[in-house]
Amino acid sequence: QxxxxxxxxxxxxxxxxxxxxxxxxxxxxxxxxxxxxxxxxxxxxxxxxxxxxxxxxxxxxxxxxxxxxxxxxxxxxxxxxxxxxxxxxxxxxxxxxxxxxxxxxxxxxxxxxxxxRQVEKIYWAISLGDPDPAEGIVEIPIVEKEVQSHQSHYKMTLAPNYRLSPEDGKVVKIRKNRNAESAVTRYRLLASSSACSLLELQPITGVKHQIRVHLAYGLGCPILGDHKYSHWSKLAPQKLPEVTLKRLKLEQSKARHLPLHLHAHRLSLPLGKQIDLVCKPPLFFLKTLKKLELDIAKE
Structure with a gap:
């Protein structure tokens, strides 16, 4: 229908x-x-x-x-x-x-x-929520793990080097996970509205699903339309805030059709001379920005 x-x-x-x-x-x-x-x-x-x-x-x-x-x-x-x-x-x-x-x-x-790592890569993503602080670096290793649930599946996840001790709240170093790869992502908030944000991201390393995992599990701001990394244990559509659904004119039951809003926006290649390459986001991405009133006129 x-x-x-x-x-x-x-x-x-x-x-x-x-x-x-x-x-x-x-x-x-x-x-x-x-x-x-x-x-x-x-x-x-x-x-x-x-x-x-x-x-x-x-x-x-x-x-x-x-x-x-x-x-x-x-x-x-x-x-x-x-x-x-x-x-x-x-x-x-x-x-x-x-x-x-x-x-x-x-x-x-x-x-x-x-x-x-001589290629500078800049991505744009629309995420749920605003990162705090608005600009920074996420430097947390990433590892692939099996998710034990009624449908067993694999996901990338964080393998932090540190944790907070529950007794005194001090930072404690953890033994390194042998399989974890170091992962570093710079991020900066460009605009926020309708319980969503437009972020500029610069992955310094290139680990599988790095930006998605750092945003969802590191900053608590999963990418709009990232149904894989919006939950840990289940494979289910992303749950969207009321205001976001309203602006997108979408019902929660249809959220599973939302595409992932992650776009490789710019790339600088040092080939003899520096070649700067820019791709404008696809139409669906631009329409979402407009609906959510995420203004990129400044950029």
Missing amino acids: IPKDPAQRRIRELASLSKRLQQVHPNVLAKVLKQGTVYQNEEIVVINKPYGIPVHGGPGIKNCIADVLPILAKMLENMKAEPLHLCHRLDKETTGVMVLARSKEAAEKIRLLFKT
Whole structure:
């Protein structure tokens, strides 16, 4: 059945659009990526990654970015063009700046820049609640753990090096978890309204789901539409504050259709000269900002 409310309809449309993009002929996906090209030179092609498309294939995935790179290269250059190469990854639900290399050598060079933390990455996220303080650094290691519940599943979570002693409230060092990876995220509040915030995020490290985990479990401000990290033990849709639902014209029962509002906004690549790449957020993100009255005119 079609939801009567236009907002709910749009959210459903986005979900079905990303599903369709996963089902379309690879040529169609390649064309969408080509239309989203934001920069190219002799070494790289930079695209604005669409929502809901995985970077890598896997069971049950028909279309992914990796698979259409040969077609995209031909569309951008000519039929003899060698396939483009992936240089880094973005989660399936994340949108924004994605760098592709035209040759294996360029790809290796760029991967090394990412690995040695020479690439500056700036993300935008809409989160529930405001972080306190409004600006800071989250530096808490992250580890993958199995969640024991009626549906057993794996999640990334915090593995802090310190805890507060219940007896005297002093900070005590804990034995380090062998499997934990160190993770550092800078954050800054850009705007807040309707029980939500627009945050600018700079991950210094690149751990899986780092921004999502640091926001949800480190700052207590999960990303809007992050159903995975809004609860610990259960797989359930995110619970939204009344005022947020009202502004989004959404019922709580439809919250599960809300997309993850995390966007790779800017990237600085030191390739000979500094290349600054910017991708504007997707339409659904901009519409949410408007509905929640999160004003980014200053930015």
